[in-house]
Amino acid sequence: MRVSLRIHYDNSYNLEEPILSVWKDGTGRMRKEIRASGSDEYGVYYDVTLNRSSFNFKFKGKKNGELFLEDDQANRFYNAGLGDEIWCKAGWHNIYRVRPFRPIGDIREVYEGIKDLIPQENFYLPDTDISDLRTPSMLGAHKLLDGSIIFGFFHPRAAKVYLASNINGFTVPEHCHGQKCEDRERFIPMGLYRGYYNQPNIWWVRILAEDIKTGIEDIEYKFYVQGGIGGDERWVHDPYTRVYSDNYKFDNCIIVDPTQYRWTDQSWKTPDLSQLIIYELNVYGFTDGDSDISLDDQSTFRGIIKRIEDGYFDELGVTALALMPTSEAWSHFGLGYDPCSFMSVEKDFGEPDDFRRLVDTAHNHGLAVIIDQVFNHTSNQFNPLWQLIDDRSDAGGFYFSGNTQWGNKLATGKDEVDNMLIDACKLFIKEYHVDGFRFDATHTNYLDHKLLYEIQHEIRDKDFKADAILIAENLPNQSDLNFDGYNGYAQWSDFFHDKIKALLREGVFRDWCDNSPEGMGDIFYFCKNHFSAHTNNVINYSESHDEESVKYEIESNNIYDCNIKDRKARLAMLSTIVALGQPMIYMGQEFGVNRSSNNIDINLISPDPNCPDYDYNPFYYWTQKLINLRKKYSALKISGYNPVVEGKFDWVLGHWLSKREGQNRRVIGWRTKHQAEEMLVLLNFEGHDVEVDLNIGYSSKWLKLADIEGVYDQFTAIHSNNLIEMRDGTFSSFVLPYYSGFIYKRV
Numbered sequence: 001m002r003v004s005l006r007i008h009y010d011n012s013y014n015l016e017e018p019i020l021s022v023w024k025d026g027t028g029r030m031r032k033e034i035r036a037s038g039s040d041e042y043g044v045y046y047d048v049t050l051n052r053s054s055f056n057f058k059f060k061g062k063k064n065g066e067l068f069l070e071d072d073q074a075n076r077f078y079n080a081g082l083g084d085e086i087w088c089k090a091g092w093h094n095i096y097r098v099r100p101f102r103p104i105g106d107i108r109e110v111y112e113g114i115k116d117l118i119p120q121e122n123f124y125l126p127d128t129d130i131s132d133l134r135t136p137s138m139l140g141a142h143k144l145l146d147g148s149i150i151f152g153f154f155h156p157r158a159a160k161v162y163l164a165s166n167i168n169g170f171t172v173p174e175h176c177h178g179q180k181c182e183d184r185e186r187f188i189p190m191g192l193y194r195g196y197y198n199q200p201n202i203w204w205v206r207i208l209a210e211d212i213k214t215g216i217e218d219i220e221y222k223f224y225v226q227g228g229i230g231g232d233e234r235w236v237h238d239p240y241t242r243v244y245s246d247n248y249k250f251d252n253c254i255i256v257d258p259t260q261y262r263w264t265d266q267s268w269k270t271p272d273l274s275q276l277i278i279y280e281l282n283v284y285g286f287t288d289g290d291s292d293i294s295l296d297d298q299s300t301f302r303g304i305i306k307r308i309e310d311g312y313f314d315e316l317g318v319t320a321l322a323l324m325p326t327s328e329a330w331s332h333f334g335l336g337y338d339p340c341s342f343m344s345v346e347k348d349f350g351e352p353d354d355f356r357r358l359v360d361t362a363h364n365h366g367l368a369v370i371i372d373q374v375f376n377h378t379s380n381q382f383n384p385l386w387q388l389i390d391d392r393s394d395a396g397g398f399y400f401s402g403n404t405q406w407g408n409k410l411a412t413g414k415d416e417v418d419n420m421l422i423d424a425c426k427l428f429i430k431e432y433h434v435d436g437f438r439f440d441a442t443h444t445n446y447l448d449h450k451l452l453y454e455i456q457h458e459i460r461d462k463d464f465k466a467d468a469i470l471i472a473e474n475l476p477n478q479s480d481l482n483f484d485g486y487n488g489y490a491q492w493s494d495f496f497h498d499k500i501k502a503l504l505r506e507g508v509f510r511d512w513c514d515n516s517p518e519g520m521g522d523i524f525y526f527c528k529n530h531f532s533a534h535t536n537n538v539i540n541y542s543e544s545h546d547e548e549s550v551k552y553e554i555e556s557n558n559i560y561d562c563n564i565k566d567r568k569a570r571l572a573m574l575s576t577i578v579a580l581g582q583p584m585i586y587m588g589q590e591f592g593v594n595r596s597s598n599n600i601d602i603n604l605i606s607p608d609p610n611c612p613d614y615d616y617n618p619f620y621y622w623t624q625k626l627i628n629l630r631k632k633y634s635a636l637k638i639s640g641y642n643p644v645v646e647g648k649f650d651w652v653l654g655h656w657l658s659k660r661e662g663q664n665r666r667v668i669g670w671r672t673k674h675q676a677e678e679m680l681v682l683l684n685f686e687g688h689d690v691e692v693d694l695n696i697g698y699s700s701k702w703l704k705l706a707d708i709e710g711v712y713d714q715f716t717a718i719h720s721n722n723l724i725e726m727r728d729g730t731f732s733s734f735v736l737p738y739y740s741g742f743i744y745k746r747v
Contacts, residue, residue: 001051001080002050002051003049003050004047004049004084005048005083005085006037006046007045007048007086007088008044008045008085009043009044009045009046009088010042010087010090011044011090012089012090012091013059013068013070013090014063015059015061016061016062017035018044019033019034019035019059019061020033020046020048020059021033021057021058021059022048022056023056023057024052024054030050030055034046042087042100053079053080055078056075056076056077056078057075057078058070058074058076059074070091071091073091074090074091074092076088076093076094076095077095082095082097092157094157096159097226097227097232097233098226099159100159100227101160101189101191102192103192103194103200104192104193105191105193106193106194106198107137107193107194107204108136110193111136111138114144117145118144118145119144122261122263122430122431123431124426124427124429124430125138125142126138126139126240126423126426128422128423128426130418130419130454130457131197131415133196133197135195135196137154138150138202138204139153139154139239139420140238141241141255143255143257147208147212148206148207149212149255150205150206151190151204151205151206151207151223152202152203152204152240153238154201154239154416155201155225155388155389156199156228156389156391156398157227157389157390157398159227159228160189160225160226161225162223162226163188164188164221164222164224165220165222166216166219167188167207167211167212167213167221168186168188171186172187172224173187173226188205188207189205190205191204191205196416196419201416218255219255220245220252220253221238221252221253221255222236222252222253223235224236228389228390229388229389229390230386230387230390230397231387236388237251237341237384238253239341239343239385239388239420240341240343240420240423241343241344242254242256242258242344242427243256243344243345243351244340244341244344251382256352258352258356260353261357261360263356263360264360265360269467270368270435270467270469271319271435273469273582274535274582274637275637276368277317277320277577277582277584277627277630278322278583278584279316279318279320279321279584280322280324280544280584280585281304281321281324281586281587282323282336282601283299283303283326283336283346283349284333284334284348284600285587285599285604286299286303286307287299287303288602288604289601290603300354301357302350302354304321305354305357305361308365308367309365311365313367316590316623316624316627317624318585318627319367320370320435320469321370323372324336324337325337325373325374326355326371326372327339327344327346327373327374328340328341328344328345328346330379330382332348334600335545336372336374337374337406338380338381338407339374339377339378340378340382340384341384342373342375342421343423343427352432355432356433359433359434368436368469370437370471371437371438372437372438373421373425373438374440374441375410375412375421375439375440375442375451376406376410376441376442376447377406377410377446378410383396383408386399386400386408394411398414398417399411404441413448413450413451421451422455422458422459425437425455425459426458426459426464429468435467435468436468436471437468437469437471438473439470439471440473441473441475442472442473442481443478444478452470452472455470456470456483470490471539472489472492474491474492475492475494477491477494477527477530478491478531479531481537482531482532484533485532485533485534485536485537486534486641488534488536488537489537490538490581490582491539492539492544493523493526493540493541493581495519495523495530496523496527496540496541496579496581497540497541497547498512499523500523500542501542501547501553502514503515504550504553504554504568504571504572504685505554505557505559506554506557506559507557515685517655517664517666517667520654520655520668520685521651521654521655521656523540523579524578524668524670525649526538526580526581528642532581533641534640535582535638535640536582538580538582539583539584540579541583541584541586542572542575542589543572543585543589544584545586545597545598545600546597546598548596548597549569549589549594549596550569551565551568551592551594552595555594555610562611562614565594565608565611566614566619567708567738567740569592570592571739571740573585573592573626574706574741577629577630578630578636578683578741578743580638585623587602588602591623592620592623622709625711626706626711629711629743633679634674634675634677635673635678635679635745636679643672648672649670649671650670651670652669652680652694652695653669653670654667654668654669660693661693662692665686666684666685667685667686667692667736668683668685669681669682669692669694678700679743679744679746680694680746681743681744682694682742683736683741683742684736684740684741686738687738689735689736690735691733691736693731693732693734694724694731694732694734695730696729699729700725700726700729700746701724701746701747702723702745702747703744703747704744705744706741706742707741707743708737708739708740708741724744
């Protein structure tokens with residue numbers, strides 16, 4: 001097949017007499033060099049006639065007196081379907097069927113022209129630039145104070161980008177190649193500006209208020225990209241959209257004005273990490289099927305709001321809600337770990353203002369709000385970033401770098417990708433008042449820790465929100481996230497969880513952690529010997545959405561006795577609450593439920609078949625009192641780098657101590673001190689009673705505040721003979737019942 005075409009080359013390398021090098025491998029091999037036919041405003045052009053319908057090509061010439069040849073990353077492949085006129089950029093493999101726009105300015109200058117129109121309260125205009133070149137990217141769609149709307153879109157490879165919206169009837173040059181386009185006057189081309197690293201990579205346009213039709217309830221939009229994209233040209237979603245439309249056929253993006261909500265949390269202050277008692281929940285599963293909540297509000301932000309307003313968390317005593325992913329995900333009412341975008345709110349759960357009201361209500365009830373950010377992978381089903389920018393870095397293009405077991409791996413560590421993810425965090429802080437984030441699967445196998453260092457720098461160090469709560473699900477744990485200890489990431493403690501499960505199931509857990517006494521001191525002393533530098537670096541948990549409940553886990557090792565399961569579930573809860581670090585429980589754990597992992601619907605958890613008469617209420621009321629006990633006493637939540645050295649912690653029982661102090665047995669005990677307040681904690685993981693001597697070192701009296709069966713107010717405790725006296729600093733022959741735990745307070 002004979003083809004004749006014109007190839008344009010911008011020659012931004014400034015080659016002397018650039019030559020078009022053409023070749024075809026395989027059958028009918030060919031190699032040919034062609035000199036330029038002429039030049040125009042774009043650069044040089046070549047009129048080519050070949051007896052080939054497809055071929056490879058790139059450019060070469062002299063530069064600074066020496067031969068210069070584009071590298072293999074610029075190898076281009078032409079086929080006749082691309083037409084008879086194409087455009088190329090130096091060093092890029094992309095072939096354009098339309099003449100690429102030239103940059104028309106610097107985005108910084110654009111920002112200077114509109115900065116006085118930017119809302120100041122509860123509004124975030126993206127400006128993250130980790131290169132410290134201070135590029136105000138202004139990506140996304142934003143309504144300014146004068147009613148105009150600005151649109152920004154990052155794409156370093158595109159030839160042209162158009163705004164498509166119900167403002168202009170979604171009119172774009174979709175089928176205009178070589179044709180007259182009757183609706184050309186309705187097109188909204190976006191200008192190309194120098195942005196990140198002073199390169200032309202940000203497309204931007206402003207629509208004035210008078211150009212927006214009246215009567216449009218929601219302004220919907222997409223972008224139409226020509227060139228530099230998988231598929232040559234296509235409609236794309238805005239990665240910075242705050243919300244998607246309800247139309248799942250088209251999934252348009254919607255303009256959201258975040259400034260309309262009236263906040264009432266002005267007096268709220270994010271609590272110190274040492275004060276956190278975290279409650280992890282799934283928005284869908286927490287209220288699904290609850291008869292006291294309207295059907296429309298079940299499984300939504302509004303359902304959680306009702307629970308907060310009804311005082312559920314006030315009574316339970318937790319101080320922070322850790323919401324599983326709230327950003328738009330492909331699955332309908334699922335776990336949420338299949339994200340589609342990072343700035344958006346999941347429409348299944350409600351509108352953006354519903355989410356704002358949830359956070360506002362939580363703050364007014366003393367609850368911090370932590371949201372789950374999934375920055376390691378994206379959904380495989382609906383993936384707006386896939387081949388959005390075709391740069392040959394990965395099958396998925398610019399935003400990806402391989403795979404994880406859950407989906408396409410994001411190219412974290414790449415500056416422009418990290419800018420986007422940090423912008424997402426800033427947006428949720430500024431526009432939704434969230435207190436912090438839990439980052440999903442952050443181990444270096446899945447995510448470049450450079451991103452986490454940058455989040456720390458951009459949000460905490462630069463005082464965007466200095467007290468932001470930053471938590472990493474970094475399993476297995478790694479010490480590089482500690483920073484200076486007190487200011488490091490708090491990590492879900494893999495060591496704590498796995499050791500507790502091994503002890504309670506009375507066997508090996510996950511092929512590595514056994515139920516021997518060794519290591520018990522490490523997990524209760526904030527894993528200092530494993531990965532952490534400070535108590536702030538640790539989140540202790542015995543259940544989470546990823547894990548089986550304690551009862552389910554021990555049943556897997558053929559332990560079915562109802563009383564034993566109940567005692568062990570209580571021992572796990574008590575251990576979580578008293579261990580050094582911050583405790584986290586998973587929704588339903590406060591009732592001692594029996595459930596498998598990733599079971600997110602409390603109301604679908606069937607009654608324990610082996611314990612059909614089990615009453616959940618006693619477990620709940622005991623948990624409630626236990627949590628509030630930690631809230632009340634500072635000595636139950638001491639913090640620091642090394643509380644032993646700081647005089648705030650002493651071991652009383654342990655497998656490494658003397659025979660009468662727990663040697664080689666699964667018992668552990670310690671004393672903590674905060675100012676004049678002292679606490680004594682004793683735990684027994686053995687299936688039989690253990691007799692020990694308690695050596696404090698000074699004469700004192702201790703009042704039992706809690707055990708595995710109850711939590712006692714001080715008056716009840718005194719009048720129930722729950723007092724032990726240590727004459728000369730020792731209490732001999734103290735009996736720890738099987739699977740038991742105690743909290744004593746010095747009086």
